[in-house]
Amino acid sequence: MKIDGTPYRTIWQDAGGVVQVIDQRWLPHEFRVVPLRTRAEFATAIRDMWVRGAPLIGATAAWGVAVQMAVDASDASLAETWEVLHDTRPTAINLRWALDEMRRVLSPLPPAMRATAAARRAAEICDEDVEINRQIGLHGLEIIKAIAARKSGPVNILTHCNAGWLATVDWGTATSPIYHADAAGIPVHVFVDETRPRNQGAQLTAWELNSHGISHDLIVDNAGGHLMQHGEVDMVIVGTDRTTARGDVCNKIGTYLKALAARANGVPFYVALPSPTIDWRVHDGVREIPIEERNGAEVTLVQGRTKDGRIESVQISPDGTGARNPAFDVTPAELVTGLLTERGLCPATEAGMAAMFPDLKAAVAA
Numbered sequence: 001m002k003i004d005g006t007p008y009r010t011i012w013q014d015a016g017g018v019v020q021v022i023d024q025r026w027l028p029h030e031f032r033v034v035p036l037r038t039r040a041e042f043a044t045a046i047r048d049m050w051v052r053g054a055p056l057i058g059a060t061a062a063w064g065v066a067v068q069m070a071v072d073a074s075d076a077s078l079a080e081t082w083e084v085l086h087d088t089r090p091t092a093i094n095l096r097w098a099l100d101e102m103r104r105v106l107s108p109l110p111p112a113m114r115a116t117a118a119a120r121r122a123a124e125i126c127d128e129d130v131e132i133n134r135q136i137g138l139h140g141l142e143i144i145k146a147i148a149a150r151k152s153g154p155v156n157i158l159t160h161c162n163a164g165w166l167a168t169v170d171w172g173t174a175t176s177p178i179y180h181a182d183a184a185g186i187p188v189h190v191f192v193d194e195t196r197p198r199n200q201g202a203q204l205t206a207w208e209l210n211s212h213g214i215s216h217d218l219i220v221d222n223a224g225g226h227l228m229q230h231g232e233v234d235m236v237i238v239g240t241d242r243t244t245a246r247g248d249v250c251n252k253i254g255t256y257l258k259a260l261a262a263r264a265n266g267v268p269f270y271v272a273l274p275s276p277t278i279d280w281r282v283h284d285g286v287r288e289i290p291i292e293e294r295n296g297a298e299v300t301l302v303q304g305r306t307k308d309g310r311i312e313s314v315q316i317s318p319d320g321t322g323a324r325n326p327a328f329d330v331t332p333a334e335l336v337t338g339l340l341t342e343r344g345l346c347p348a349t350e351a352g353m354a355a356m357f358p359d360l361k362a363a364v365a366a
């Protein structure tokens with residue numbers, strides 16, 4: 001997307017062949033671009049959330065494999081790299097999907113051919129992500145148009161966390177329909193959940209929407225149900241880090257509560273779902289998806305900008321108070337109105353998903 005008129009992706013190879021990423025830890029206050037030159041730097045960037053968001057995590061891992069293949073393209077190096085990068089974060093299935101895809105392409109090749117092939121595949125994965133997200137946006141636009149046709153004023157959309165272009169290579173997933181609606185001249189207003197504890201909504205989604213001049217309000221995570229009760233939300237749209245073969249949706253912690261509030265208030269709840277985020281191997285999301293437990297310091301500390309412009313973290317709880325920090329939860333498929341995929345709107349059911357993606361389901365079964 002454009003930043004002050006300059007088009008950006010979240011990850012790219014510069015003219016010298018060095019992979020650059022936007023270090024998202026410092027947004028919205030500082031826009032920092034950093035190079036990733038070694039496998040260890042790629043692992044750190046994913047684990048410490050310099051880059052985050054399921055599709056972007058996968059794309060970054062793909063480039064991490066490519067960089068390592070230029071150093072050591074042996075079978076042992078390929079196998080070790082899969083493990084090193086896979087161990088960075090456990091929940092987003094795109095990480096495993098991308099690593100499996102790189103291994104599928106590279107394993108049959110002689111080591112001498114792997115570096116070039118890896119860079120090519122990593123670049124393709126990035127381009128594919130951009131097109132998938134663009135298609136999700138076009139399909140989501142139709143939903144927004146239908147709501148706009150039956151009401152006056154803007155379409156009021158609530159979103160949780162950041163499933164924006166910063167969570168992908170470009171466009172975003174949940175935000176792509178919003179960007180397309182804005183481009184089509186359909187008035188929208190977005191309620192942005194701050195999304196404690198890391199505040200991806202307050203820091204990243206708000207920054208994205210500000211940059212694009214899209215009307216929005218930042219809200220505390222606990223306000224969404226109230227707004228829905230008062231008829232102020234026309235639809236909810238969120239991203240996903242892993243969706244099961246029957247449509248259970250794993251996403252940022254707090255998503256489940258939004259889905260419950262939406263169901264209780266008759267508000268449609270959509271999930272923007274790129275197909276690489278489907279884990280065809282699992283069905284029961286609550287029982288089968290590993291939920292990342294992150295450091296409690298993310299709960300007890302909060303980061304912001306001081307009056308004199310310094311980015312600092314401050315403690316909000318007493319010394320000695322511990323914290324639990326599950327980073328994701330699972331929304332059962334029955335609470336999902338529809339899965340917005342690159343192939344169209346899909347029911348959150350095993351049969352619906354199998355009908356939408358028979359090729360992908362068959363490939364996993366093979």
Ligand SMILES: CSC[C@H]1O[C@H](OP(=O)(O)O)[C@H](O)[C@@H]1O
Nearest residue numbers: 052053054161163167239251252
């Ligand atoms: C388009 S996937 C975005 C997805 O990833 C986020 O998690 P994190 O920021 O911890 O990587 C969040 O669950 C978003 O919905």
